[in-house]
Amino acid sequence: MSETTDTDLTILVLDENPVRSAILESGLKEAGFSEVIILSEPLGLVDQIYKVDPDVVLIDLENPSRDMLEQMFQVSRAVRRPIAMFVDQADKMSIERAIEAGVSAYIVDGLKKERVKPILDMTMSRFRAFDRLQRELDEAKTALEERKVIDRAKGILMSRKNLSEADAYAQLRRSAMMQNRKIYDVALSLISAAELLE
Amino acid sequence: MATLKSLHVGLIPLVDAAPLVIARELGFATQEGLSLHLHKEVSWANIRDKVNVGHIDCAHMLAPMPLAATLGIGHIQAKTIAPLTLSLNGNAITVSKALHLQMLDADQSNTLKGGRAAGQALAKVVRLRQKKGDPQISFGTVYPFSCHNYELRDWLAGAGLNPDDDVNLVILPPSLMTESLQAGQIDGFVAGEPWNSVAVERAEACILATKRELWGLAPEKVLGVRAGWADQHLDELQALIRAIVYAGQWLDQSANRVQAAEILSRSEYLNVPTDIIVRALTSALIRQPGQTPGDDRGFVIFSREGASQPSTTYAAWLLTQMARWGQLTGDIDIVGLAQTVFSSDLYATALQVDAPIPNKVDDAVRAAARFDVTNVSSYLKTVTISSDPDVLQQLAVAQPR
Numbered sequence: 125m126s127e128t129t130d131t132d133l134t135i136l137v138l139d140e141n142p143v144r145s146a147i148l149e150s151g152l153k154e155a156g157f158s159e160v161i162i163l164s165e166p167l168g169l170v171d172q173i174y175k176v177d178p179d180v181v182l183i184d185l186e187n188p189s190r191d192m193l194e195q196m197f198q199v200s201r202a203v204r205r206p207i208a209m210f211v212d213q214a215d216k217m218s219i220e221r222a223i224e225a226g227v228s229a230y231i232v233d234g235l236k237k238e239r240v241k242p243i244l245d246m247t248m249s250r251f252r253a254f255d256r257l258q259r260e261l262d263e264a265k266t267a268l269e270e271r272k273v274i275d276r277a278k279g280i281l282m283s284r285k286n287l288s289e290a291d292a293y294a295q296l297r298r299s300a301m302m303q304n305r306k307i308y309d310v311a312l313s314l315i316s317a318a319e320l321l322e
Numbered sequence: 323m324a325t326l327k328s329l330h331v332g333l334i335p336l337v338d339a340a341p342l343v344i345a346r347e348l349g350f351a352t353q354e355g356l357s358l359h360l361h362k363e364v365s366w367a368n369i370r371d372k373v374n375v376g377h378i379d380c381a382h383m384l385a386p387m388p389l390a391a392t393l394g395i396g397h398i399q400a401k402t403i404a405p406l407t408l409s410l411n412g413n414a415i416t417v418s419k420a421l422h423l424q425m426l427d428a429d430q431s432n433t434l435k436g437g438r439a440a441g442q443a444l445a446k447v448v449r450l451r452q453k454k455g456d457p458q459i460s461f462g463t464v465y466p467f468s469c470h471n472y473e474l475r476d477w478l479a480g481a482g483l484n485p486d487d488d489v490n491l492v493i494l495p496p497s498l499m500t501e502s503l504q505a506g507q508i509d510g511f512v513a514g515e516p517w518n519s520v521a522v523e524r525a526e527a528c529i530l531a532t533k534r535e536l537w538g539l540a541p542e543k544v545l546g547v548r549a550g551w552a553d554q555h556l557d558e559l560q561a562l563i564r565a566i567v568y569a570g571q572w573l574d575q576s577a578n579r580v581q582a583a584e585i586l587s588r589s590e591y592l593n594v595p596t597d598i599i600v601r602a603l604t605s606a607l608i609r610q611p612g613q614t615p616g617d618d619r620g621f622v623i624f625s626r627e628g629a630s631q632p633s634t635t636y637a638a639w640l641l642t643q644m645a646r647w648g649q650l651t652g653d654i655d656i657v658g659l660a661q662t663v664f665s666s667d668l669y670a671t672a673l674q675v676d677a678p679i680p681n682k683v684d685d686a687v688r689a690a691a692r693f694d695v696t697n698v699s700s701y702l703k704t705v706t707i708s709s710d711p712d713v714l715q716q717l718a719v720a721q722p723r
């Protein structure tokens with residue numbers, strides 16, 4: 125197995141998420157796979173796949189076009205190169221790992237498993253990295269949102285009770301502790317109560 | 323009250339997922355001591371893989387899927403059982419307005435008759451287009467191992483068409499059928515509801531024939547369970563079977579069907595307007611834009627007519643179709659396999675009925691497909707259109723007498 129033959133492989137990525145597919149594409153290119161093609165439009169996919177004629181197809185599990193790909197397993201006169209599942213009978217572990225990462229892979233029949241393994245490993249690690257990124261982004265958004273709410277509640281206390289910012293915050297925290305609730309929840313109640321009293 | 327046991331069940335957003343949704347939403351699962359978690363999936367391949375690796379405990383499956391999984395065709399081998407039928411009928415063949423007009427032109431009376439007769443009209447259009455050198459007609463189905471695929475192929479073959487040569491068959495997600503019709507990528511499709519009604523509504527399509535018209539009574543979706551999981555969770559599985567059967571009985575009281583449509587239309591399930599979903603559920607399909615609702619009694623059945631009991635006759639017919647259309651080779655014992663995968667044992671134990679139970683669905687399938695489970699060989703000999711006649715001949719020889 126030589127480097128040049130491996131990087132010759134044409135890899136098709138079917139992913140409706142442009143950020144994730146860009147992350148995957150850059151990973152594959154860094155690893156030396158230059159023929160990486162990304163498709164996101166589900167209409168007319170079969171024709172496009174025939175045109176690209178890939179050796180490996182990577183598809184995200186939330187993509188409804190997966191069932192269409194499965195048709196290509198079937199021996200059919202229309203398919204020039206039948207596509208097979210990446211895994212063989214002994215490979216339940218790798219399906220499991222791929223599903224956990226949210227991706228599935230298909231290869232052209234006859235392609236050796238060892239040649240595909242680095243591609244799948246790369247895909248899974250990029251998918252997981254994307255998940256982490258997404259989670260962190262969501263958490264950051266939530267944190268920002270919570271801070272805004274708490275700031276507003278502080279502002280209400282400051283103007284209604286003539287408190288300093290530090291005292292307003294201390295009062296919120298005390299209420300939260302006494303009621304065994306989060307500061308954010310107390311702040312939300314305070315804002316809605318204040319709105320009722322407007 | 324004892325704590326509820328959690329079960330995770332996968333489903334595809336379709337009208338015939340109703341028994342699972344109702345079992346959860348109206349408390350039938352809770353009554354059986356289960357906390358039912360439903361997982362909406364986007365593809366049948368996901369359903370298969372997630373059941374295989376145990377991410378979900380069992381799932382809403384196309385009836386051929388447990389057979390394909392048990393045989394290891396199309397994917398790795400994973401012994402899977404279908405201990406319960408979730409629904410009968412519920413599919414339809416829908417064509418674009420343009421194709422419908424061509425069919426009316428070619429053969430008005432057969433087109434209007436619908437059902438198998440409509441296939442004759444389609445055959446005339448196909449032959450006409452072949453003569454003129456026009457592009458082939460394309461039909462979409464939802465999955466290689468689906469009732470839709472075999473039923474469409476059988477309908478085409480019944481009209482003298484070879485599904486591999488005379489038309490172009492593609493797989494598409496049901497949610498894309500309407501767009502693909504509009505874009506001219508397909509001329510027709512077979513799918514479950516609500517997707518036929520959606521195409522009538524949004525693409526001026528025409529519902530040509532329903533599975534009820536073609537089959538009378540035939541299974542469609544089943545509860546698919548990995549055999550290994552079933553062995554280790556017999557109590558939960560039987561409780562689930564009861565919960566689904568009771569949900570099916572509730573669903574088959576016509577007074578409840580509008581409420582069922584409202585529940586299914588929610589965004590966590592089908593996310594399609596109630597007024598479209600209700601057509602299938604109240605057996606009142608609107609076949610073309612502007613038409614009045616028809617009388618489609620029995621369009622989709624969940625419980626009556628002994629619907630829930632697995633049908634080995636239908637399973638055996640499905641296996642012969644897999645062989646007929648080149649998905650299955652070798653010398654398998656069709657009836658033996660059908661009896662293992664579609665065994666009624668768990669159903670009988672869960673509901674405490676004495677087996678053998680007379681099976682009305684088996685009788686209906688036998689009549690509709692002219693398929694006798696006690697003599698599969700002779701059925702195989704009558705099949706004239708297939709992907710490979712040699713395979714059928716081998717299979718006929720391999721059947722035990």
